[in-house]
Amino acid sequence: xxxxxxxxDIDVTxxxxxxxxxxxxxxxxxxxxxxxxxxxxCGTCIMEVLxxxxxxxxxxxxxxxxxxxxMASKRFRLACQAQxxxxxxxxxx
Amino acid sequence: MDWGAxxxxxxxxxxxxxxxxxxxxxxxxxxxxxALIEPxxxxxxxxxxxxxxxxxxxxxxxxxxxxxxxxxxxxxxDDKTLLIFYLSSYGNTARMAEAVCAGAEQVxxxxxxxxxxxxxxxxxxxxxxxxxxxxxLGSPTINGDATKPFxxxxxxxxVIDVQGKLGAAFGSYGWSGEAVEMLENRLRGxxxxxxxxxxxxxxxxxxxxxxxCRAFGTRLGRILSGQVESKVIDFEYLV
Numbered sequence: 001x002x003x004x005x006x007x008x009d010i011d012v013t014x015x016x017x018x019x020x021x022x023x024x025x026x027x028x029x030x031x032x033x034x035x036x037x038x039x040x041x042c043g044t045c046i047m048e049v050l051x052x053x054x055x056x057x058x059x060x061x062x063x064x065x066x067x068x069x070x071m072a073s074k075r076f077r078l079a080c081q082a083q084x085x086x087x088x089x090x091x092x093x
Numbered sequence: 094m095d096w097g098a099x100x101x102x103x104x105x106x107x108x109x110x111x112x113x114x115x116x117x118x119x120x121x122x123x124x125x126x127x128a129l130i131e132p133x134x135x136x137x138x139x140x141x142x143x144x145x146x147x148x149x150x151x152x153x154x155x156x157x158x159x160x161x162x163x164x165x166x167x168x169x170x171d172d173k174t175l176l177i178f179y180l181s182s183y184g185n186t187a188r189m190a191e192a193v194c195a196g197a198e199q200v201x202x203x204x205x206x207x208x209x210x211x212x213x214x215x216x217x218x219x220x221x222x223x224x225x226x227x228x229x230l231g232s233p234t235i236n237g238d239a240t241k242p243f244x245x246x247x248x249x250x251x252v253i254d255v256q257g258k259l260g261a262a263f264g265s266y267g268w269s270g271e272a273v274e275m276l277e278n279r280l281r282g283x284x285x286x287x288x289x290x291x292x293x294x295x296x297x298x299x300x301x302x303x304x305x306c307r308a309f310g311t312r313l314g315r316i317l318s319g320q321v322e323s324k325v326i327d328f329e330y331l332v
Binding site for chain 2: 004009010011012013014015016017020025027028029030031032034092
């Protein structure tokens with residue numbers, strides 16, 4: 001199954017295999033999303049989901065905790081955790 | 094009483110150091126705050142952090158205005174600026190840099206400057222980078238690493254705001270060529286945007302490779318001037 005993952009900051013859309021994490025694509029295409037720990041703990045890679053929030057995997061308990069600790073609104077997810085299930089557009093915070 | 098002495102000795106050094114190392118990346122907000130403070134009648138400046146300024150408080154506000162005003166302000170109107178820094182052992186990365194420069198200069202509305210980092214100090218470039226829209230770094234790979242002047246340059250950038258500027262890297266190498274990717278990763282870590290994969294050339298660039306460098310420069314210029322067409326690519330292309 002394929003999904004479209006759009007990085008709004010560089011206006012690049014990538015046709016990705018469903019289930020892939022945003023982190024596995026964003027650095028390869030040169031999006032400006034910045035990573036810290038890469039394991040869902042530090043909150044550095046918080047991104048804004050512009051479209052298709054329902055097409056990302058449900059946040060884990062850990063991701064949810066980190067998002068709440070960073071007072072992130074409902075539009076935000078961690079790029080190192082979120083898996084792409086359907087078409088999604090993401091942007092920088 | 095002399096400027097800066099206030100009631101606790103001369104702390105001008107600390108006052109300036111605090112701006113240079115703490116406030117400078119937030120210069121935009123400093124200027125916004127100054128615009129609010131400057132019209133006020135000042136009796137005292139009592140910041141949340143640091144000394145209470147009782148003696149001639151207006152002087153501190155004026156000095157902050159001077160510090161937060163660009164030392165080398167933009168002089169090219171609406172043109173975008175790309176700074177290309179390079180270092181070259183045998184002239185190979187230098188030729189690449191010249192080609193990247195020539196390619197970027199093709200783009201209307203982009204001003205390109207080329208700097209050789211050899212033997213120079215990186216400190217004077219901070220003021221230029223602070224005002225620039227993009228930087229491209231050309232380093233050879235020596236002993237599996239980018240060259241020291243680039244690490245010096247990059248480690249100095251923490252005191253200025255570079256978030257969202259365009260970053261790019263390129264370079265010639267003899268064996269493994271890690272420098273380009275290392276520089277790109279550091280640029281990303283500093284929150285530059287690095288949308289164009291860098292160019293690596295083994296030893297002496299061929300005419301074809303120099304043409305690739307020119308095309309790379311042109312793409313960087315087009316990104317700076319906002320002439321980017323949206324792209325759709327397959328993930329398989331990336332791996």
